[in-house]
Each structure stands twice: as structure tokens, then as C-alpha cells.
Amino acid sequence: xxxxxxxxxxxxxxxxxxxxxxxxxxxxxxxxxxxxxxxxxxxxxxxxxxxxxxxxxxxxxxxxxxxxxxxxxxxxxxxxxxxxxxxxxxxxxxxxxxxxxxxxxxxxxxxxxxxxxxxxxxxxxxxxxxxxxxxxxxxxxxxxxxxxxxxxxxxxxxxxxxxxxxxxxxxxxxxxxxxxxxxxxxxxxxxxxxxxxxxxxxxxxxxxxxxxxxxxxxxxxxxxxxxxxxxxxxxxxxxxxxxxxxxxxxxxxxxxxxxxxxxxxxxxxxxxxxxxxxxxxxxxxxxxxxxxxxxxxxxxxxxxxxxxxxxxxxxxxxxxxxxxxxxxxxxxxxxxxx
Numbered sequence: 315x316x317x318x319x320x321x322x323x324x325x326x327x328x329x330x331x332x333x334x335x336x337x338x339x340x341x342x343x344x345x346x347x348x349x350x351x352x353x354x355x356x357x358x359x360x361x362x363x364x365x366x367x368x369x370x371x372x373x374x375x376x377x378x379x380x381x382x383x384x385x386x387x388x389x390x391x392x393x394x395x396x397x398x399x400x401x402x403x404x405x406x407x408x409x410x411x412x413x414x415x416x417x418x419x420x421x422x423x424x425x426x427x428x429x430x431x432x433x434x435x436x437x438x439x440x441x442x443x444x445x446x447x448x449x450x451x452x453x454x455x456x457x458x459x460x461x462x463x464x465x466x467x468x469x470x471x472x473x474x475x476x477x478x479x480x481x482x483x484x485x486x487x488x489x490x491x492x493x494x495x496x497x498x499x500x501x502x503x504x505x506x507x508x509x510x511x512x513x514x515x516x517x518x519x520x521x522x523x524x525x526x527x528x529x530x531x532x533x534x535x536x537x538x539x540x541x542x543x544x545x546x547x548x549x550x551x552x553x554x555x556x557x558x559x560x561x562x563x564x565x566x567x568x569x570x571x572x573x574x575x576x577x578x579x580x581x582x583x584x585x586x587x588x589x590x591x592x593x594x595x596x597x598x599x600x601x602x603x604x605x606x607x608x609x610x611x612x613x614x615x616x617x618x619x620x621x622x623x624x625x626x627x628x629x630x631x632x633x634x635x636x637x638x639x640x641x642x643x644x645x646x647x648x649x650x651x652x
Contacts, residue, residue, distance in 0.1 A: 315352050315353055315355070316352070316355070316358040316359070316360070317360075318352075318359055318360055318361055318362050319360065319361045319362070320361075320362050320364065321361070321362075321363055321364065322363075322364040322366075322367055323363065323364075323365070323367070323368070324367050324368070324369070325368065325369065326368055326493060326525065326527075329341065329363055329365055329368060329525060330493070330494065330495060330523065330525060332361070332363050333361075333363055333523060333525075334495060334523055335361075337360040337361060338358060338359045338360045338361070339359055339360065339361040339362075339363060340357065340359040340361070340362055340363070341363050341365050341525055342362045342363065342364055342365070343364075343365055343366050343385070343386055343422040343424060343425050344388070344420040344421045344422045344425050345420070345425075346413075346417050346420055346421045346425065347421075347425065347428075347429050347430060348425075351430060351437075354437050354438075354439060355439045356430075356436065356437060356439060356446060365385075365386070365525065366386060368386065370384065371384040371385045371386040371387075371424075371527060371528070372384050372386040372387055372391075373387070374387055374391070374392065374395050374397065374398070376397070377530060378533060379532075379533025380530060380531045380532045380533040380534075381397055381398065381401070381402070381530070381531045382491075382528045382529075382530050382531075383423045383528055383529045383530070383531065384423065384527070384528050385422060385423055385424030385525075385526040385527055385528055385529070386422050386423070386424065387422065387423045388418065388419055388420065388421060388422055388423075389409045389412075389413070389417075389418035389419075389421045389422070389423070389426065389479065390409075390415070390418040390419045392405065392406070392409060392423060393405075393406045393409040393410050393418065394406070400537060401531075401535065401537055402482075402486060402531055402536070402537070403537055403540055403643070404482045404485065404486065404536060404540040404541075404542060404559055404560075404561050404643075405479070405482045405483070405486065405531070407482070407540070407541070407542040407643060407644070407646055408478045408479050408481055408482035408542045408559060409478065409479050409482075410646040410647075411478050411542055411544045411557075411646045412477075412478035412479065413551065414550075414551055423479075423526075423528075423529050424525075424526035424529075426477055426479045426480060427477075427480060427483075427490060427506065427518070427526060427529065428517070428518065428520070428526070429475070429476055429477045429480075430476075430517060431445065431473035431474060431475065431476060431517075431581075432461070432474075432476045432553055433445070433454060433461075433462065433473040433474075434454070434458060434461075435452075435453050435454050435457070436473060441453055444470045444471050444510075444514045444515070445471055445473060445510075445514045445515050446515070448513070448514070448515050452469070452470055452471050452472065452514070454471075454472050454473070454617075455469070455472055455617065456618070458619060459472060459617045459618060459619050459620050460619040460620050461474065461553070461555065461578075461620070462474060462617065462620050463579060463580045463581060464579050464580075464611075464614045464615055464616055464617075464620060464621075464623045464624055464627070465576075465579050465580040465584050465611075465613065465614055465615075466509040466510075466580040466581055466582070466584065467509075467510065467580075467581070467615060468509070468510045468511050468512070468514070470510055470511070470512060470514045471510035471514030471581065472510075472617065473510070473514070473581060474577075474578055474579065474580060474581065475507060475517075475577070475580065475581060475582050475583060476553045476554075476578075477577070477583070478542070478544065478554065478557065478577060480503075480507070480577075480583045481542070481557055481558075481559045481575045481576065481577035481583045482542065482559045482575070483503050483529060483531075483583070484503050484504065484559070484575040484582075484583035484584075484585045485559040485560070485561050485573040485574065485575035485583075485585065486503075486531055486532070486534070486536070486561065486573065487502070487503060487504070487532055487534075487573070488503040488529050488530060488531050488532070489501065489502055489503060489529070489530045489532070490502075490503060490506045490526060490528075490529055490530075491526070491527045491528045491529075491530060492520060492521075492524045492525060492526050492527060493524065493525055493527055494521055494523040494524035494525065495523045496521075498527070500530075501519060501520075503529075503583075504585060505519060506518055506519060506520070507519075507581070507582030507583065508581070508582060509580070509581050509582060510581050514581075517581075535563065536561035536562070536563065536573065538564070538641055539561070539562035539563070539564050539638045539639060539641050540559075540560060540561045540562070540638050540643055541558075541559075541560050541634050541637040541638045541642075541643040541644045542557065542558070542559050542560075542634075542643070542644060542646070543557060543558050543560075543630055543633060543634040543637065543644045543651065544557040544577070544644075545557065545626065545630055545651075549649045550649070553578065554577045554578035555578050555623060555626065556576065556577070556578045556579055556623055556626050556627045556630045557576065557577035557578050557630070558574065558575070558576055558577075558627075558630045558631055558633075558634035558635075559573075559574070559575045559576075559577070559634075560572075560573065560574050560634045560635055560637070560638040561573040561638065562593075562635075562638045562639060564639070567597060567598070568595060568596070568597060569593045569594060569595070569596050569597075569598060569639070570594070570595075571590075571594060572590045572593035572594060573585075573590060574586065574589060574590055574606070574610070574631070574634075574635070576610070576627065576630075576631070578623075579614075579623060579627055584610075586609065586610045588609065589606045589609040589610045590606075592605060592606050592609060593606060593635075598635070598636070598639035598640075600632065600636075603631065603632040603635040603636060604628075604632055606631060606635065607627070607628040607631040607632055608628070610627075610631060611624055611627055611628060611631075614627070633651065637652065
């Protein structure tokens with residue numbers, strides 16, 4: 315691990331000044347991902363700026379009919395908040411589908427949005443990786459790629475975003491509030507993460523000097539018809555091969571509004587608004603759900619070891635939509651798929 319200095323500012327302005335003081339620097343809160351990356355010599359900050367004591371970022375507040383999740387709220391705090399469970403149970407479910415209780419007690423909302431990929435080659439500093447060292451190549455394309463992306467890939471990178479929580483935030487159309495040297499701005503969640511393109515080293519549209527303040531949930535009601543269905547190699551403490559976050563608003567037996575986001579299939583949580591439009595005004599059923607799955611996966615591309623993800627994703631979409639429409643969300647304690 316590269317030697318580093320450590321500071322603990324007590325206000326946002328000081329944190330931003332310290333970050334801009336010169337030399338590679340990183341903000342750190344729970345550190346559940348960053349510390350691993352430092353141990354593997356993937357991230358090499360010379361300075362760590364601990365933001366856990368910044369005031370006002372550890373609260374959940376009601377704002378304009380929605381909820382504001384401070385960047386320092388822990389995954390456990392969010393998952394078990396009564397307002398989240400009542401109004402945004404999809405978010406609670408996705409959080410409980412990931413990691414372990416110990417990690418959820420430390421991991422933060424802001425940090426979850428910044429998780430790096432779990433690509434084998436990215437974590438191995440002895441191998442080439444365009445994400446780690448641009449221009450060195452992507453060995454995953456012709457190598458071991460079972461966990462890699464089938465949507466939105468480029469010739470430079472086929473890594474996936476590993477977050478469960480972010481799949482729900484994408485489906486719920488959250489907004490990320492950030493601040494930096496140029497002031498505050500709000501980033502729609504669909505625009506926060508990016509596809510690899512020609513710059514696979516950039517996971518998000520966050521500027522180097524910016525700090526996440528909160529993630530805001532809009533004032534919408536998806537409390538009855540939702541599910542988070544996550545398929546993985548083992549029942550717990552494993553990243554998704556394919557997952558689906560679904561939230562529906564029903565008007566009698568008709569789908570009034572639909573939200574669908576996939577995890578484990580792309581460099582970012584994958585939301586297809588055109589596919590969602592196919593469900594509006596429709597009766598729930600296998601034919602309608604299969605048409606949506608076909609639309610979402612129309613450009614999917616498998617590689618030598620992960621082509622199975624395409625039919626798997628199709629089945630996950632259909633099953634998740636069926637669960638949400640029936641109001642029988644997937645249990646994250648009893649993981650048997652209904």
C-alpha cells in the first residue's frame with residue numbers, strides 16, 4: 315500500500331480545500347471499497363480526507379415530498395428507515411440483498427454510488443487494464459469474462475457496475491447532489507454513471523474535485539408493486555450475475571407506470587425508458603413482459619464465458635415483472651425465487 319497522509323475536516327469547505335491542495339487525494343467515509351483497492355495497489359492516493367464528521371450529511375430528511383439521503387447515511391440506516399420501507403421498499407430490498415450486515419453498517423450512500431467494478435483484471439495490478447491504466451488493453455474481452463457486461467460495452471472495457479443499491483436508485487429516478495470548487499449541482503441518476511466508451515477509467519460524471527452531498531428520492535409512490543430479483547452464484551455475499559429492480563404503479567388491472575433497471579449487465583445500472591413505455595396501459599402478463607425483455611436485450615452481446623447472461627436476463631426480467639405486478643416481492647431473507 316502506498317503511504318498516505320490522513321486528515322479529518324469538520325466542514326465541507328475545508329474538505330474541498332484539502333482535496334484540492336495538491337497530489338492524488340481521495341475522500342473516504344466507510345472505506346469498504348476504497349481500502350480494498352488501496353491494499354491491492356489499484357488506488358494510490360497520497361492523501362485521505364475523512365468526511366465522516368461533516369455535519370448534516372448523515373441524516374434522512376423529507377424534502378419536497380420525497381426523501382433526501384445524506385451521503386454519509388449508512389446502508390443499514392437507509393434500509394431500516396421506516397419512511398424508506400413504507401414509501402421506497404424497493405430501495406430497502408436492494409440494500410438487504412447486498413453485502414453483509416457488518417459491511418452495511420459501515421458502507422455509505424455516497425460511497426455506494428462510487429463503487430468500482432469487481433473485474434478480475436482491474437483488481438490485479440500485474441495485468442493490463444484500460445480502466446486502471448488507459449491504453450494497456452482489456453484482457454477480459456478475450457479472457458475470463460463470466461461476470462462481465464452484455465450491454466453498453468466498448469472495445470476498451472466490458473466491466474460491470476457491482477452495486478445493488480444503485481440499481482434501485484436508477485429505477486426510482488433519484489438525483490445526486492454534489493458540490494465542488496464551482497459550487498453545487500444536481501445530477502439525474504441516469505446521468506451519474508457512464509458507459510466505458512473511449513474512457514473506461516471514468517466510472518461516473520462526477521468531477522475530480524466534487525463531493526457527494528446527498529441522493530434525493532422523488533415524491534412518487536411505488537410502495538405496493540415492486541421487487542428486486544438478484545441471481546448470483548451463491549445465496550449470500552455475492553455480486554449479481556443479473557439482477558432486476560422493478561417498480562410499478564397499477565390502476566386496477568392495468569399498469570399505469572413502470573420502472574425497470576438491471577444490474578450485473580453493464581458498466582452502469584441499465585435502465586431502458588423505451589421498454590418501460592411498452593408497459594404503460596397494458597395488462598400484466600407473460601406476452602407483455604417478454605416483449606419488454608426482448609426490447610431491453612435487443613443489443614446485448616455475449617462473450618466467450620458470459621453469453622448465458624442474455625437468456626438469464628430475459629428470464630429475470632419476466633419473473634421480476636411478474637412478481638411486482640402480483641405484489642409479491644422477492645424476499646431477501648428467504649432467497650428462494652417464487
